[in-house]
Amino acid sequence: MAQVKLPDGSTKEVANGTTVEELARQIGAGLARAAIAARIDEQLVDLSVPITADVSVQIITSKDKESLEIMRHSCAHVMAEAICSIWPETKLVYGPTVEDGFYYDVDLDEAIRPVDFELIEKKMTEIVKADSSFVRKEISREEALSKLSGDKYKTDNINRAEGDVISFYSHGDGFEDLCRGPHVPSTGKVGSFKIMSVAGAYWHGDPTQKMLQRVYGTSWSTKKELDEYLQILEEAKKRDHRVLGKQLDLFSFNEAGPGFAFMHSGGMIIWNSIVDFWRSVHNRYGYGEIKTPIILNEELWHKSGHWDNYKENMYFSEIDGVGYAIKPMNCPGGCLVYKFRQHSYREFPIRVAELGLVHRHEASGVMHGLFRVRQFTQDDAHIFCTPEQIESEIVGVIELTFEIYRAFGFEDFHIELSTKPEKHIGSDEMWDTATNALKGALKRKEIDYQINEGDGAFYGPKIDFHIKDCLKRSWQLGTIQLDFSMPERFGLVYTDKDNTEKTPVMIHRAVLGSFERFIGIIIEHYGGSMPLWLAPEQVRVLPISEKSSEYAEVVENRLKDAGLRCSVDLSNEKIGAKIAKAHGEKLPYMLVIGPKEAETNAVNVRIRGVQENKTVGIDEFLESAKCKVVDKEIDLSI
RNA sequence: GCUGCUGUAGCUCAGCUGGUAGAGCGCGUCCUUGGUAAGGACGAGGUUAUGGGUCCGAGUCCCAUCAGCAGCUCCA
Numbered sequence: 085m086a087q088v089k090l091p092d093g094s095t096k097e098v099a100n101g102t103t104v105e106e107l108a109r110q111i112g113a114g115l116a117r118a119a120i121a122a123r124i125d126e127q128l129v130d131l132s133v134p135i136t137a138d139v140s141v142q143i144i145t146s147k148d149k150e151s152l153e154i155m156r157h158s159c160a161h162v163m164a165e166a167i168c169s170i171w172p173e174t175k176l177v178y179g180p181t182v183e184d185g186f187y188y189d190v191d192l193d194e195a196i197r198p199v200d201f202e203l204i205e206k207k208m209t210e211i212v213k214a215d216s217s218f219v220r221k222e223i224s225r226e227e228a229l230s231k232l233s234g235d236k237y238k239t240d241n242i243n244r245a246e247g248d249v250i251s252f253y254s255h256g257d258g259f260e261d262l263c264r265g266p267h268v269p270s271t272g273k274v275g276s277f278k279i280m281s282v283a284g285a286y287w288h289g290d291p292t293q294k295m296l297q298r299v300y301g302t303s304w305s306t307k308k309e310l311d312e313y314l315q316i317l318e319e320a321k322k323r324d325h326r327v328l329g330k331q332l333d334l335f336s337f338n339e340a341g342p343g344f345a346f347m348h349s350g351g352m353i354i355w356n357s358i359v360d361f362w363r364s365v366h367n368r369y370g371y372g373e374i375k376t377p378i379i380l381n382e383e384l385w386h387k388s389g390h391w392d393n394y395k396e397n398m399y400f401s402e403i404d405g406v407g408y409a410i411k412p413m414n415c416p417g418g419c420l421v422y423k424f425r426q427h428s429y430r431e432f433p434i435r436v437a438e439l440g441l442v443h444r445h446e447a448s449g450v451m452h453g454l455f456r457v458r459q460f461t462q463d464d465a466h467i468f469c470t471p472e473q474i475e476s477e478i479v480g481v482i483e484l485t486f487e488i489y490r491a492f493g494f495e496d497f498h499i500e501l502s503t504k505p506e507k508h509i510g511s512d513e514m515w516d517t518a519t520n521a522l523k524g525a526l527k528r529k530e531i532d533y534q535i536n537e538g539d540g541a542f543y544g545p546k547i548d549f550h551i552k553d554c555l556k557r558s559w560q561l562g563t564i565q566l567d568f569s570m571p572e573r574f575g576l577v578y579t580d581k582d583n584t585e586k587t588p589v590m591i592h593r594a595v596l597g598s599f600e601r602f603i604g605i606i607i608e609h610y611g612g613s614m615p616l617w618l619a620p621e622q623v624r625v626l627p628i629s630e631k632s633s634e635y636a637e638v639v640e641n642r643l644k645d646a647g648l649r650c651s652v653d654l655s656n657e658k659i660g661a662k663i664a665k666a667h668g669e670k671l672p673y674m675l676v677i678g679p680k681e682a683e684t685n686a687v688n689v690r691i692r693g694v695q696e697n698k699t700v701g702i703d704e705f706l707e708s709a710k711c712k713v714v715d716k717e718i719d720l721s722i
Numbered sequence: 723g724c725u726g727c728u729g730u731a732g733c734u735c736a737g738c739u740g741g742u743a744g745a746g747c748g749c750g751u752c753c754u755u756g757g758u759a760a761g762g763a764c765g766a767g768g769u770u771a772u773g774g775g776u777c778c779g780a781g782u783c784c785c786a787u788c789a790g791c792a793g794c795u796c797c798a
Contacts, residue, residue, distance in 0.1 A: 187793095195726060198792095283793030284725025291795050295725050298793070330733080339771085339789050397797090442798090447723050448789095450796065460798070548798095560798070597798045629755040656753095657760080664759040678757060690758065697758065 089140035098135060105131040105269065108143050118145035120273060121154045121266045128154070130220055130266045146305040153181050158218065158267045159208075159274035159303040160186040165259040166207035167196070167299065176261060177237040177287065177296055184313065185302030189285055191237065196297055201279040204299075208277065215272030216256040220265060222249045228262070237287075238262050276310040277303035320555060325607040326453040332612055332670065334620070335454065335603075343451045343458030345600055350620035353649065354603055357618050359439065361491065361716075362463060362596070369484045371435040371465060376417025378441055382407035387573055388416040389509050393542040397444045414440035415567075415592055418466040419574040427578040432588070433469035433477050439599070440464045454604030461599040467591040468576070471517075474589055478525035478547075478564060485549055485562050485595045491716050492606055496552040499531055502539035509543055510569040518566040519545045543567045549595075553609040561602065565592040613670045613692060615718045616709065623650040623709065624671050625687075626662040628678035630654075635682035639675060639702060646706045648713075663690065672720055673709065691720045698722065 088096045088107060098107055104124070108131070109116040122129055123142040128150060135141070144151050160179040163186075168174045171192050179188035190196075196204075223231070225242065228250035232238040241262055242250055254260035255271050268274060280300040287293035304310040321327070329335045334351035337344070347355060366373070379401060385391045390398065390412065399410040411417065418436060427434070443459045450456050467477050489497060501522055504515045522545055526533050533547070540546050549562035567590040570576075577585040596602040606618070616622055623643055627636040636652045643650040653662045659676060666674045675687040676697065687705055690697040700722060708722045 198727070281792055282726065285794045286724075289795065291724065295794080297725075300793085337790090342789065444798085447796065449723065449725095449794085451790090456797070462798070563798075594798075601798060626758085628757055631755070656755085658754095658756050659758055660756090661760045662758090667759055674758085676758060680757080688758080695758085 086135050087138040088135060089138075091140075091142045100136055101134045103132055103134050104129065104141060104143070107135065107141060111143070115143055115145070118147075119143050120145055120148075120151040120268050123150070128266050130218070131269050132220065152305065154266055155268055155273065155275045155305065156181040156186040156303050157263075158271070159277050159301065160188050161218075161253065161255065161259075161261055161263070161267070162208050162211050162271055162274050163204065163277075163279070163299065163301050164188050164190075164261060165211055165256065166204045167192075168259065169207055170200070170203060171196075175235065175237060178241065179261075182300075185280065185300060187298050187300045189287075189296045189298050191287075191294065191296050196282050196299060198282065201282075204279050205277070211256060211271050212274060213272070214256060215270045217270045218253050218255045218267040220267075221252045221254065221260075223252070224248060225250055228252075232262065275303040275305050276307040277301055278310060278314070323555070323608045323611045324453075325455075325604040328607050328612040329453070329604075332620075334607070337453075342448070343446060343456075345454055345457055345459070351603065353620040354606075354614065354618050355599060358596075358599070358602070361617075362488065365484060365488055366437050366465070369435070369480065371437040373437045373439075374418070374421055375438060376414060376421065376440065377411075378443075379403075379408050379410055380417065382409050384416050384420075385409045388419075388570060389543065389573065390416070393507060393509070397446070399443050399445055410443045411440070412442050412444045414438050414442065414462060414464045415466060415570055415590070416574070418464075419570060419576060419590075422466075422468060422576055423574065427468070427588070429470060429578055429580050429586075432578065433467050433473050435465060435467045437463070437465040454600045457598075457600055460601065462594050463596045463599060465593050467593070468571075468578075468588040469591070470578075470580075470586075471521075471589055474521040474566070474591070475525045475528065477591055478522065479528055481564050481591070481593050481595075482525065482529055482531070488595050489549075489551055489561070492609070493718060494551040494553070494609075498550050498558075499526065499533040500536050500539075500548045500550065501526070501533050502536040502541075502546050502548065504545065505538050505540050505542060507542050508540070514568045515545065518568055522547050522564070522566060541565050543569050544592075553605065554611075555608070557608075559605050561597045561605075562595045563593065563597065566590075567592055614672075615716065616672050616712045616720065617714075617716045619670075619672050620649065621651060621669070621671060622648050622713075623673040623675060624666050625650065625652040625675045625677060626659060626666065627652065627654070628659050628676065630656075632678050632682060635677055639677060639687060642702050642706065646710055648706075648709055667692065673705075675705070689722060691722075694721075 085097050086100055088098055090096060104122040105116065105119065108119045119131055121144045122131060123144060124133065124139050160181065164176050164179055167190060171194060173192065175191040177189040177191055179186065225248050228242050229239060232242065245264065251263060251265055252260050253263045253265060253267055278301065280302055282297055282299045284295045285298040287296055302313060304313060332350060333348050334354065335348055336346045338346060394412055398412050401408045401410065418438065421436065440462050441459065442462055446456060446458050469477050503519055544565050544567040546563050546565040548560050550558050550560050552558050571587050571590045576588055578588050580586045625636045625639050627633055633654060640650060640652050655662065663674060670692060672692050674690040676690060677687055681687055681699065686699050686701050688697050688699045689705060705722065
């Protein structure tokens with residue numbers, strides 16, 4: 085007999101060798117029906133596992149979050165069988181679960197196309213209907229290796245697996261796959277699924293290896309959950325900044341310059357509003373602002389180390405027979421400005437910001453709307469200071485960064501610290517000092533962070549800031565990078581207290597990262613419905629008919645005098661159509677006016693997304709709107 | 723850069739196995755002068771991404787180039 089401890093604290097005695105499934109049945113028929121897998125002493129196992137000692141057991145049902153992963157993994161096996169039955173020459177590689185679903189990498193010369201998904205799903209449905217059991221078989225590592233000796237992918241998987249026992253799972257007639265498990269008891273329990281997409285993926289993520297086909301699928305406990313998930317995907321699609329940018333006439337791309345964004349006047353209003361805010365904050369934090377040239381002599385880039393470490397991403401040109409480079413970063417230019425005159429320790433720290441336009445030749449396949457472009461504006465800054473000042477300067481940058489993020493409603497951030505990469509300049513000692521300074525500042529601000537070993541820039545370690553948008557998607561924005569080597573390379577010095585020349589420390593930092601990308605992020609974050617202070621057009625006056633054109637002009641002038649961005653819709657349309665059009669353009673405020681309003685110097689205010697409307701005096705509206713702009717308020721209600 | 727898919731009117735898309743382009747929205751003109759999420763009529767718009775090829779004939783089939791999309795690798 086074995087003593088089984090259950091999650092509610094109770095114990096149950098069962099015969100030695102009782103399977104978990106039998107245990108579930110003894111507890112209750114409902115539980116047995118709902119059971120997907122189990123956890124024995126912290127380890128996830130199949131229901132068919134026998135209990136042979138005193139253990140604690142938790143039966144996992146679809147209510148537990150672990151079940152979804154198990155289900156999806158099983159679903160991946162079902163998909164693998166379906167693919168193998170359609171294309172018998174398929175070699176299976178690896179099929180894990182991912183967030184929201186699973187994929188299976190397969191080696192198959194014939195391309196699987198989206199039109200084939202239906203066929204795969206049909207085959208899967210047959211396998212699910214058969215409801216055949218998942219059967220686990222364990223053999224020794226040696227046996228497994230000889231069994232699969234002809235299969236380089238599975239042999240590789242065995243070599244990567246831990247332990248001496250290698251397990252296989254089979255279901256139905258003949259389908260078997262190397263797998264750690266656990267699995268749902270039978271193919272009928274893989275949930276509601278859908279094949280999502282297919283794309284190429286290198287074996288082991290290594291570009292020198294064969295390109296495999298990665299088939300993505302998703303599965304959920306119920307059809308309803310699957311439909312909800314597909315619905316959310318639809319919603320995210322509507323928020324796509326590439327779609328909204330086109331629809332709202334904010335920016336565009338053209339074949340004439342792949343990866344180079346064209347900012348339209350609407351997009352530039354958003355841009356300039358952010359710049360105004362950004363400048364005011366930087367001014368308050370003691371930054372000066374400079375602007376350095378986009379094209380600089382190639383020699384400079386040899387000196388900075390970019391030629392050796394970043395050449396493949398740079399654009400080059402020639403002027404009067406002399407080599408020039410288009411800047412991919414602003415720091416060398418910043419160093420030249422520093423060098424323009426002498427500096428004393430008394431001036432330190434010197435904080436110099438630059439909205440620098442940089443060009444980087446990104447691989448053609450990685451471009452993505454405003455998120456990944458070949459030309460972008462960094463909200464860069466370089467701080468020159470003494471080693472003693474590093475920590476407090478970093479603390480200052482962190483405070484400034486958080487203040488800016490909060491203005492856009494980003495409250496959920498996390499920080500990552502990246503250390504020395506393989507390709508780097510500077511001594512190990514330098515790297516240690518720099519890395520410790522960053523850690524010190526984070527400790528002082530009591531900020532938790534994650535460490536990414538080997539992920540730093542070639543000239544120094546860095547801290548990266550990540551934010552989460554309203555759809556809980558994470559984005560990297562700001563970065564702080566310590567640099568002890570660039571000042572040395574450029575021969576930057578300052579005169580210290582003891583009247584000797586010393587090399588300053590240089591801190592590179594960006595808060596928003598790239599203006600282009602940040603604008604893309606906030607478009608998605610706000611779903612195109614920009615807060616008043618960022619909205620390209622803030623108010624539109626909608627006269628009921630031509631008879632009110634004159635009063636519309638009066639209202640428009642009042643709005644313009646108050647500094648609000650506005651227009652009047654004088655089109656020959658009924659009021660309903662004008663409202664619908666303004667809503668489509670995501671106008672924050674619509675002021676409906678007719679003879680009634682004209683009589684009392686009033687406006688009837690309609691707010692974006694709100695059905696009810698309210699008549700107020702012009703002055704009252706202006707006062708409220710002006711305050712909302714100044715306070716960067718998101719709520720539009722008056 | 724790699725793999726796969728896509729490219730038709732300003733936008734979103736239709737166009738079956740090859741037989742000389744179509745809708746809705748938008749745009750223009752006119753009618754209508756209206757009270758809160760799209761009134762009506764008429765009309766203008768396309769070397770079907772580009773360049774080759776097969777064919778009596780190509781939006782449709784084949785090849786190349788360019789661009790976009792989904793991923794992979796890389797990255798702000």
